[in-house]
Every structure is written in C-alpha cells, then in structure tokens.
Amino acid sequence: MTISRNARMFLAALLGVGLAFIYIPLSVVVINSFNASKTFSWPPSRFTTIWWTKALENTGVREALKWSIFAGLSATAIALVLGTCLAFAVSRYQFFGREVISLLVVLPISLPGVVTGIALNNAFTKQLGMSTGLLTVVIGHATFCIVIVYNNAIARLRRMGTNLQEASMDLGANGITTFRLITLPNLASALFAGGLLAFGLSFDEIVVTTFTAGPGIQTLPIWIYNNLFRPNQAPIVNVVAATLVVLSVVPIYLSQRLSQDSTTGGRF
Template identity: 55%
Template sequence: MYVTKPVRWLLRIGSFITLAFLYAPLVVIAIYAFNTTRVQRWPPDGFTLSWFSKALHNSGARHALWTSVQVGFVATLIALVLGTLAAYALARFAFFGRSAISFLIILPIALPGIVTGMALNATFTQVLGVDLALWTIVVAHATFCVVMVFNNVAARLRRTPASLEDAAADLGAAPRRTFREITFPQMRSALIAGGLLAFALSFDEVIVTTFTAGDAQTLPLWILDNLSRPRNLPVVNVVAVVVVILSIIPVWFAQRLSSDPVGLAGTVATTD
C-alpha cells in the first residue's frame, strides 16, 4: 500500500492526538506520585521519591495487593476451565441454540458493573444466605473473566481447522490423545493470553467488588477508600502508578501472544 507524505503526517498527528487523549491523565497521576507535598496542585511543588518508600511500607496497601493477587489468580483458574469448555463446545459442535448460548456467555462483560454487583450481592446474601467474603469476590470476578478466556479460545479454535482432529482420529488416536497432541498445542497461546487478560480485568475491578467484598479489601478498594483522605493522597498516587504498571504487564504479554503472525512481517510501502 502506497501512502503519500501528507497522509503519513496526518496519520502520525492523529495517532499522537489519540494517545494523548488516552494517556495524558495517567501521566498526570504519575507526576503527582513524585510531588514533594501532600497538597495536590498543578504544577507540582517539587520532586521526591519518599512516597514510594511510604507506599512500600504501608501494611494496608500490601495486604490489599496480596488480596487482589489471590482473587485474580483463583478467578482466572475458574475462567480458564469454564471458558475453555464453553469455547470448545461451541466451536466444535453444531446444535440448536448455539448462537444464543454464545451471546449469553459474552453478555456479562457488557452489563453495567453496578447491576451485576447488585445481582450478585442479592444472590449471596438473600438467596444463598451466606456472608460476603474473599470467595464471593472470586465468584463475582469469575463471572466476567470467563468472557475473556472464551473469546480468545473460541477465536483460536475457529482459525484451527477441525480436519486436523479428524485426521488424528482416522489414524487411530483416541479423543484424549487428539486433544493433548493436536488441539491443546493449537490453542495454548490463546489460553495464556485469555488468562492474562482475565487476571488483569480482575485485578483492576472495583464496582462489582464493592458489592461482594464484605470485610475483604482488594487494592482498587483500598485506593478508593484512601482517596478521600488528604494525608494518604500521595501514597495513593504511588499505588495507582504501581497498579497501572502491574496492569500493563499481563495485557502486553496477552497482546503479543494473541497477535496474528500473518502480516506482521510485512511492511507498508511509502512514497514521497
């Protein structure tokens, strides 16, 4: 594809404006994390690293971080199992209502978080009669983490011809061996990418968590709780920066794993 020089500059400017629109607020928070005073105003009064040390030694933030890691890990495991089973069933078998089931599996990610939180809270406390705890957060997060795994695995299975599995069966391979040696290697990277995205989604979630946490406190809830306390605001800014960094890592790996190799090696021809 030939692109003229004016078009190239227009695309560059458009890309810069888009990135600035998306990330300028995050840059502001990152700058505030190095502010010398507790008062948050622009421009900052100075530069210091002292708040990072205070955040590192904040027991509440550390405990909340560990809670978020636990919740995200278990919710991701549940999502990997349920999402993979659903994706395989819908991608490899034809049956009545398949499209409707696929829509219902994807729907939770589009529902307003406050509605999902209210529904889960009512189910846990009124229908099941259980106390809100760490495991209720895990179940709540798994309901939307399943979607991330399902989308990735289903997309990979749709691009993997079923004829490979049929050929293995014709050669005498049992279904278990066919899955282990043919199907699983084909969708392994999609599983990892879906799991990483599910973990990142769980790690950052706050609305549904608010309705299902009880006495437990994840890192986003800790940030929300301390945001209204002026003395803790510099530490909150530091923790927010850490959350952004921790969120970038799994999303970056997932993007690398799920990117289609077709066309990546190609180049875009340009002309002046």
C-alpha cells in the same frame, strides 16, 4: 496513496493531540508519585522517593494486593476451565439452545456492572443467606471472565478446524492423547491471551467487587477508592496509581511477544 502533504501534516497533528490527551494524565500520575508535597499541589516544588518506600511498607496496600492477586488467579482459573469447555461445546457440536448460550455468555460484561453487582449481592445475601467475602468476589469475577476466555478459545478452535484431530485419531491416538498432544498445544497461546486478559479484567474490577466483597475484603481498586478522598493518604494513593500505570506495559509487551495472531493484546 495520494494524500497531500498538508492533509498528512494535519492528520499527524490530530494524532499528536489524541496521544497527548491519552498520555498527559497518565504522566501526571507518575510524576505526582514523586511530589514531595503531602497534599496535592501542582506543579511539584520538590521531588522525593519517600512515598514509594512508605507505600511498600503500607500494610493496607500489601493486604489489598494479596487479595487482588488471589481473587484474580482464582477467577481466571475458573474462567479458563468453564470458558474452554463452552468454546469446545459451541464450536464442535450442534445442540438445542446453542445461539442462546453464545448470547448468554456475553451478558455479564454487556450489562452495567452495577446491575450485575446488585443482582449477585441480592442472590448471595438475601436469597442464599451467604455472607459476602472472598468466595463471593471470586464467583462474581469468574462470571464476567468466562466470556473473555471463551472468545479467545472459540476463535482459535474455529480457525484450527478438526483436520489435525482427525489425523491424530486415524493414527491411533485416543481422545485424551489427541487432546494432550494436538489440541491443547494448538490452543495454548489463545488460552494464555484469554487468561491474561481475564486476570487483567479481574484485577481492575471495582463495581461488581463493591457489591460482592464484604467489609473484610479490600482488593486493590477498593483500597484506592476507599483512600481516594482521605487527604493524608494521597501520597500513598499516588504511588499505587503510578505503579499500576507503569505495570500496564507488561501485558502489552507479553502479548506482542507471545501471540502471533494479533497485536491487540486480546482486548479485542
């Protein structure tokens, strides 16, 4: 294509500006975690790794990390089962209300988190008389994770078609054997991408968590939020923040490695 040299240079410069906009703040977070100053000061006058060892020993951070992983894994497991069931039903059957279902499933991530949050809190505590805790957090997270698994699974099921399944059944395999040997292996990488994404979403979620976690439960985002405005905790918050920035490379790497259909890591 004929784009003049000047136009190319101009666009490259704009791309550079955009990437700088994206990466300067993230780099600041990482650099700041080595900042020796106890309170915020920029530029750092001295560097240290002491906050990293302190953060590793911090019981609040450890507890929060434990809750986050536990809630994320539970919500992902529920979402994998429910999302896959729903994807099979919508892609392979005709039934009344099918369109409504595909609209309903996106609702939890389309509505503002604060609306979902207060609705669930109201239902749990006022209507059902439950106390908020780990269970309510998992229910809340699973609700908006279903759509992620559903989207990944249904896209794959539509592309797969039913030919292979029919062939398997024609050759004498029953429904369970066909699912185990044909459908599931073909679906696996889509489910992996969906599960990864669902876990990432749950791990990062703060708004719904605020309203569904009781005072006893702190996930990592809630811990960060609660300590954000405490000046003496700033160095530990910086380390946790930097860790999360660095870890964000992992899912991108994994999905580029494992998923043949997209380079987007499943976020789209």
